[in-house]
Amino acid sequence: MDDLNVKLDQLERDGFVLIKGALSPEETEEVRSRIFHAREQGWEEGLNAVGNMWFDTLLDREPGIFGPLVGHPSVAPLLYAMMGKQCQLRSFRAHINPGAYTQEWHMDFYGYWNEKRETEKRRLAVQPSSVNTTFYFQDNVAGQGHLRFVKNGHLSEPPHLYPRIEHEAFEKWCYAQEHVVLHPMAGDAVVFLSHIPHQGAKEDDDMERCNVVCHFQTCPMYEGVWYVSSPRPFKGSFPFHKTVPAGMD
Numbered sequence: 001m002d003d004l005n006v007k008l009d010q011l012e013r014d015g016f017v018l019i020k021g022a023l024s025p026e027e028t029e030e031v032r033s034r035i036f037h038a039r040e041q042g043w044e045e046g047l048n049a050v051g052n053m054w055f056d057t058l059l060d061r062e063p064g065i066f067g068p069l070v071g072h073p074s075v076a077p078l079l080y081a082m083m084g085k086q087c088q089l090r091s092f093r094a095h096i097n098p099g100a101y102t103q104e105w106h107m108d109f110y111g112y113w114n115e116k117r118e119t120e121k122r123r124l125a126v127q128p129s130s131v132n133t134t135f136y137f138q139d140n141v142a143g144q145g146h147l148r149f150v151k152n153g154h155l156s157e158p159p160h161l162y163p164r165i166e167h168e169a170f171e172k173w174c175y176a177q178e179h180v181v182l183h184p185m186a187g188d189a190v191v192f193l194s195h196i197p198h199q200g201a202k203e204d205d206d207m208e209r210c211n212v213v214c215h216f217q218t219c220p221m222y223e224g225v226w227y228v229s230s231p232r233p234f235k236g237s238f239p240f241h242k243t244v245p246a247g248m249d
């Protein structure tokens with residue numbers, strides 16, 4: 001519990017927490033190889049301009065392989081402590097970075113601050129929230145790859161988002177801030193608040209790099225909330241609906 005409280009405090013303070021060795025070497029290798037199998041099958045949705053190839057169907061195609069990542073025991077106590085049974089899987093997306101890759105600075109839950117403002121105007125509405133659990137399958141050591149955050153970027157609203165995002169100005173602002181750089185290793189997970197600006201990148205174009213991102217949310221996430229992914233079907237989307245993580249009630 002002490003360890004859990006330390007992590008919860010860190011998540012609240014920094015906006016992210018790195019979970020070392022979240023997956024065993026066997027789990028890491030199994031999932032890694034199935035992500036590349038998916039590519040061989042041509043199951044990707046596309047490859048975007050910054051070098052991110054994405055797969056939205058793997059949880060449905062291979063639930064036995066990918067299902068255990070949803071509320072995995074390494075992240076379940078954190079998710080449950082934050083969201084309880086309201087914790088809902090919004091989306092499940094795997095990525096491969098086949099060549100050069102410098103992701104655009106972005107927030108997964110772009111609409112967070114706007115929803116906060118809207119919520120404050122209403123007597124009954126409550127603030128939606130969202131958390132990423134992102135699993136890594138290669139060693140992103142210095143010189144190979146990284147994930148970085150705008151330092152304290154979860155604590156105040158970045159400029160250039162409203163009324164319409166100005167991507168160039170937003171990215172320029174992100175680049176100009178102080179950053180915290182993580183080097184997640186194979187089997188690590190990063191849990192972070194989905195509204196913190198962040199950017200993944202390869203430092204060596206030749207490194208193999210892939211990840212799995214599970215987005216969790218507490219509703220109300222109405223249709224039209226500004227978010228990078230669309231929601232999965234409601235039924236079956238609550239990982240702790242029937243089974244509470246061990247030792248937590």
Ligand SMILES: O=C(O)CCC(=O)C(=O)O
Nearest residue numbers: 132134147199200201213
């Ligand atoms: O490490 C990366 O490539 C980026 C991860 C990311 O954007 C996410 O987890 O939402």
